[in-house]
């Protein structure tokens with residue numbers, strides 16, 4: 774699958790180092806299952822990390838080493854062993870991404886979606902660090918405008934939406950900075966299903982979303 778929007782290199786590096794909160798980590802894993810470019814970057818980062826740790830203890834990895842690793846992610850990949858990352862052909866049935874299936878099965882239609890607002894339903898997934906949810910948005914629905922108190926990673930699984938950052942289709946990831954405010958709108962031709970991870974509460978502008986926030990774990 775060719776994707777137009779990818780996680781930041783620093784997010785991929787944290788994922789490769791195992792230091793992303795598990796909710797965010799699951800979104801990256803689901804993107805890697807469909808994006809060869811990011812898959813190769815993570816495999817490359819892991820190789821570099823291993824080499825670096827063979828040379829010096831983890832505590833002494835300095836900012837300059839981290840910058841160097843980020844720069845190395847853009848170098849050509851050599852001898853990357855990707856066997857463990859590829860989705861086996863036998864698992865390609867079902868519309869739920871393979872990394873999520875052990876938790877929730879194979880089909881979106883089998884999930885018990887909970888209505889949040891007209892045109893918006895969610896399904897909350899277990900996560901020990903951060904919040905992880907599937908969101909189903911009816912065609913043309915405007916999400917409430919919101920900011921963030923932490924990171925937000927959104928992976929489009931079906932359909933598409935647009936916001937201040939551009940248009941996001943199946944496979945694309947929005948890696949939103951804590952200081953950004955945005956208002957996603959589902960495209961009008963079909964509904965949109967997204968996998969969304971956050972590691973801090975959202976900041977809504979409107980009163981109604983703020984009042985509903987505790988009920989929907991936003």
Ligand SMILES: [Zn+2]
Nearest residue numbers: 776779808811
């Ligand atoms: Zn990617």
